[in-house]
Amino acid sequence: MARPRTEMIAKTRAKLIAAGRHAFGRIGYAEASMDDFTGEAGLTRGALYHHFGDKKGLLQAVLLEIDAEMTERLNKVSASAPTRWQGFVDECAAYIEMALEPEIQRIMFRDGPAVLGDISQWQNTPGCIAALSHSLDRLKADGEIIDIDTETAARLINGASSHMALWIANAEKPETVSKRAVAGFRTMLEGLRK
Amino acid sequence: MARPRTEMIAKTRAKLIAAGRHAFGRIGYAEASMDDFTGEAGLTRGALYHHFGDKKGLLQAVLLEIDAEMTERLNKVSASAPTRWQGFVDECAAYIEMALEPEIQRIMFRDGPAVLGDISQWQNTPGCIAALSHSLDRLKADGEIIDIDTETAARLINGASSHMALWIANAEKPETVSKRAVAGFRTMLEGLRK
DNA sequence: ATACCTACATACGTGGCGTATGTAATCGAG
DNA sequence: CTCGATTACATACGCCACGTATGTAGGTAT
Incomplete structure (x- = not known):
């Protein structure tokens, strides 16, 4: 397994995803020219269409990658808190902070839903929602939160978090609004x- | 005032906005061809570029119209409730219901933010947020809600409302999820x- | 060893946006 | 009332970007 051939393929896929992620995050999905960012990655659109079908397919792959990273970060945050409630609050704060990062904001909260539809239908519940849900489940089992x-x-x-983040990010005085x-x-x- | 000349101009503007609203609402901003929907309105892109500058300009005009309608509907709802708290709750429910309408969902919550950026920067707080804010102000003055x-x-x-609406609208069983x-x-x- | 298939690159057609130009109707000045 | 200027559109053009169809080199299977 993991022959040199398949390794090369995985590398090209990774290159394309990275290039797309950069371009989408910086100038946005619509403005990103496939010829441009594939060229910067040392490839052509041929590779992209072969691996991802079309431009949307690449966006989907990028979203999957970002969602996985967000999920991991959220899980780490909640795991390293003294109490579960504190972990949950930290998790929410971390979520807002992540949503303030331009790349995540643009790809995950703006272009993603517009191009691929609502986050709900990307797959069976994205990881970052599942992470929040899981934390709430444990809090509920512990009897720390109300019945919801x-x-x-x-x-x-x-x-609420994503809207807060957008509000903050686009404010004239982000620090004030953030507070x-x-x-x-x-x-x-x-x-x-409770 | 209101000479026949200016009336005609207003009518063409209204036609373009209506045509754009239909097209954006049905097939989405990106997929809507300006030649197509201006043609259906009995005009050409020349009129559109003259009045709105570009495609984004038309979207902005459409959004302004929709926002005004939503604001009016929200104000009516809150005004016709027996108590202020009830009015506020009704208002929130109405907001979710409006977000379930395909046209509003698509233009206001999906394509709008993606193309023009976050709702916060469209203008100084859109009307529908101002309406909610106003209701909360009165509740706070009455001492009905906590200090927030x-x-x-x-x-x-x-x-939260808009996400709930998107969740509901894209669910396999909207009724169940709605509850x-x-x-x-x-x-x-x-x-x-309190 | 050879035939096939995979993983890309290259070439082409098409559609849609923006702009530059054209034109007819209206408005204002003398 | 007349004539120049401006407005309110329509028409024509160029360009860019996406998608697809085709080509090709290297790896794979038997």
Whole structure:
């Protein structure tokens, strides 16, 4: 297994995903020319169409990669907190912070939904929502939060977080808005507690 | 005032906005050909570029119209409720319901942010957020809700609502998901109450 | 060893956006 | 009332970018 042949293929795939991710993150999906960013990666569109079918296919692959990274980061955050509730709050804060990163914001929250439809239909629940959902499940089992459907709560928090992030990122004074947003967000989370 | 000349101009503008709104709402911004939908309106792209500068300009005009309609609907809902709290809850429910309408969902929540950037920077706070904010202001003045920054709360609710709507709209069983979503949403709102 | 297939590159057609230009109707000045 | 200027569009053109069809070299299987 893992012959040199398949390794080369995996490398080209990775190159294309990386190139697309850079281009999509910087100038956006619509403005990114496939000839340009494949050329920068030392390839052509031929490779892209072979591996991903079309431009949307590459975007999907990029999204999968980013979602996996976000999920891992979220899991690390919640795992390294002293209490589960604290872990959950940290997780939410981390989610907002990630949504402030230009690449994630652009690809995950702007172009992704516009091109591929809502996040819900990308696959059976993306990882970053599943991570929030899982944390809520444990809190519920511990009796720390009120009786609420955890997936619904996860999606509510997901929606609220991403909007907070967009609000902050596009504000004239991001620091000021950030304080207001995080404070309000924490207040909302407290409402879930018993 | 209101000479026949200016009336004609207003009519062409209205025609273009209506045509664009239809096309954007049905097949999406990117897939909508300007030649097609201007032709259906009995005009050409020349008129569009004259009045709106470019394709994005038309989208902005469409968004302004939709936002105004949504604001009016929200204000009516909150005004016709027995109590202010009830008015606010109804308003939130109405917001989710509006977000379920395909045209609003597509233009306002998907293509709009992707093409023009986050809703926050379209203008100084769009009307539908201002409406929620206003309702919260009055509730706060009445001492019905906890101490929270009202604009932040309005944006939290706005974000949560739109995500709920997208979740519902794209679910396999919208009715089932709708019940879960609305129930969870109400629970979250109750957390704002004193 | 040879025939096939995979993984790309190259070449081409098409469609759609933006712009530059044309034109008819209207408005304002004298 | 007349004539120049401006407005409100339509027409024509160029360019870019996507997708597809085709070509090809290297690896794979038997």
